[in-house]
Amino acid sequence: MKPTTSSTTPSLRIHVDRKSCYGHALCVFKGPEVFELDDEGYCISDGILVPEGQEEQARASAEACPERCITIIEETASNDSSED
Amino acid sequence: MAMDIPPHVPRELVFDFDFHTDQRLRDDPQRGFRSLYELPSIFYAPHYGGHWVISGYETVFDALHSPDIFSSEDQHIPPSDEPQFGQIPVMQDPPEHTVYRRLISPLLSPKAVGALEARTRVLASELIEGFKDRGQCDFVREFAALVPVTIFLRLMDLPTDKLEEFRKWSDDFFSAGTEEALRAANDQILAYISGHISSRRGSGANDFISALWREEVHGRPITQEEMEAICMLLFIAGTDTVTNTLGFSMRHIAEHPEIQERIASNPSEIPEAVEECLRLFSTSNVQRRVACDTTFRGVAMKRNDMAVVLTSTAGADSEMTDNAETFMLDRGRKQHLAFGAGPHRCAGSHLARIEIKVCLQEWFKRIARFGIKPAAEVPTRAGTVMGIMSLPLTWDL
Numbered sequence: 213m214k215p216t217t218s219s220t221t222p223s224l225r226i227h228v229d230r231k232s233c234y235g236h237a238l239c240v241f242k243g244p245e246v247f248e249l250d251d252e253g254y255c256i257s258d259g260i261l262v263p264e265g266q267e268e269q270a271r272a273s274a275e276a277c278p279e280r281c282i283t284i285i286e287e288t289a290s291n292d293s294s295e296d
Numbered sequence: 297m298a299m300d301i302p303p304h305v306p307r308e309l310v311f312d313f314d315f316h317t318d319q320r321l322r323d324d325p326q327r328g329f330r331s332l333y334e335l336p337s338i339f340y341a342p343h344y345g346g347h348w349v350i351s352g353y354e355t356v357f358d359a360l361h362s363p364d365i366f367s368s369e370d371q372h373i374p375p376s377d378e379p380q381f382g383q384i385p386v387m388q389d390p391p392e393h394t395v396y397r398r399l400i401s402p403l404l405s406p407k408a409v410g411a412l413e414a415r416t417r418v419l420a421s422e423l424i425e426g427f428k429d430r431g432q433c434d435f436v437r438e439f440a441a442l443v444p445v446t447i448f449l450r451l452m453d454l455p456t457d458k459l460e461e462f463r464k465w466s467d468d469f470f471s472a473g474t475e476e477a478l479r480a481a482n483d484q485i486l487a488y489i490s491g492h493i494s495s496r497r498g499s500g501a502n503d504f505i506s507a508l509w510r511e512e513v514h515g516r517p518i519t520q521e522e523m524e525a526i527c528m529l530l531f532i533a534g535t536d537t538v539t540n541t542l543g544f545s546m547r548h549i550a551e552h553p554e555i556q557e558r559i560a561s562n563p564s565e566i567p568e569a570v571e572e573c574l575r576l577f578s579t580s581n582v583q584r585r586v587a588c589d590t591t592f593r594g595v596a597m598k599r600n601d602m603a604v605v606l607t608s609t610a611g612a613d614s615e616m617t618d619n620a621e622t623f624m625l626d627r628g629r630k631q632h633l634a635f636g637a638g639p640h641r642c643a644g645s646h647l648a649r650i651e652i653k654v655c656l657q658e659w660f661k662r663i664a665r666f667g668i669k670p671a672a673e674v675p676t677r678a679g680t681v682m683g684i685m686s687l688p689l690t691w692d693l
């Protein structure tokens with residue numbers, strides 16, 4: 213179950229392909245307010261919503277990830293609740 | 297070029313390039329490796345038994361993510377029947393690699409090595425304070441070579457009173473010209489650390505060695521031999537690399553007053569400067585052995601062909617970024633593969649970034665303008681891992 217937003221403006225959700233994450237940590241370097249690593253140094257931010265105001269950080273992180281395993285998905289409140 | 301080219305290698309892909317001694321690599325090995333962008337991204341060099349040379353961001357990226365084609369086991373240029381040192385986990389392939397890599401990653405994660413930042417800072421500032429009033433120093437010998445070895449000893453909680461000796465062994469190791477010299481230096485270092493390793497067994501302490509002893513492999517306790525193979529790799533992979541990245545970077549910065557000015561007046565940009573240093577002055581390429589007869593990006597390769605994969609110049613690919621050869625803090629994406637990619641991506645990259653960042657910060661706090669000592673020799677070496685052995689700098693008092 214994922215949180216739904218009540219706002220109608222599109223929100224951004226982070227998708228991290230965890231199989232491809234090799235722990236470069238550049239996501240955290242570029243987006244400290246958005247991304248988080250586990251104790252082994254791998255990204256655990258798959259599925260989170262980008263906090264308001266941190267959209268730029270999130271995009272910069274996705275660009276910086278050398279494994280190209282971060283994608284940012286735009287979703288609106290309506291399709292957010294209808295997933296899976 | 298007195299060697300037979302294997303029949304599966306097309307003549308048009310053969311280029312005379314000796315990755316240790318080629319003229320292009322003299323004085324400025326990174327620039328020399330970058331000049332290979334004129335050649336096909338996969339070519340064959342008829343030296344050291346013959347091997348492929350793979351360059352370009354996409355091609356290198358692809359090779360590093362194809363461990364089933366490009367194996368890390370038994371890779372040796374020139375090929376050798378001698379048993380290899382078998383460093384763990386860098387000379388293993390998945391899935392075995394994954395078993396060991398899981399033990400190491402937590403011990404070198406950003407969180408785990410964060411505590412070493414303060415120690416690095418104290419050490420770097422003490423060293424600089426020690427020579428600052430002289431108006432000159434050998435940046436490599438008096439600074440860049442000391443920081444990573446000392447931090448390695450700290451990480452392992454080994455006594456630092458052997459620092460001088462340790463450094464000499466390490467110099468012997470990295471400058472070894474022959475297989476025998478390499479083995480001798482390896483044995484010396486191993487003899488020293490293996491005693492410390494065995495005496496830590498069962499210790500509850502939190503240094504790297506004690507923590508690693510508490511791990512299990514395939515459901516059994518880790519062995520002394522495995523411990524040694526991992527610790528030796530950490531030493532080999534984690535000292536010289538940092539020294540030389542710092543050395544080559546600082547040579548470039550010393551030759552460019554505009555970069556000095558920019559960094560000195562914007563020290564908060566140092567983390568970005570570190571990425572630009574890694575993009576242009578990485579010192580490490582990697583080697584692989586072709587595991588099966590295959591075609592990689594249109595090129596036929598045979599099992600047991602060797603390959604040098606140019607991770608060091610991937611960040612200077614003009615397809616990836618504009619003015620690829622220029623040091624530019626304002627470059628938006630500083631994409632590079634200095635730490636490799638895929639399963640073997642450098643486990644120590646977080647520590648390496650801390651060390652380089654802190655060294656630059658402490659340096660620029662104290663010495664904002666400097667240059668290379670006029671007429672000084674700046675000896676360098678090329679190869680899979682590049683080196684800069686001395687960098688005399690001067691500054692006004």
Ligand code: HEM
Binds near residue numbers: 400578607
């Ligand atoms: C600027 C400094 C450094 C550079 C340029 C560098 C570069 C690299 C590269 C390119 C690899 C990949 C090897 C391969 O694919 O075969 C690697 C692996 C590795 N590095 Fe680093 N490294 C640096 C610093 C460090 C430090 C400080 C440590 C340890 C504290 C370290 C530990 C390791 C280890 C353990 C591996 C093996 C990882 C594996 O096989 O899974 N490195 N490094």
Ligand code: SF4
Binds near residue numbers: 233234235279280
């Ligand atoms: S930058 Fe990419 S590979 Fe690295 S930790 Fe973040 S998600 Fe994983």
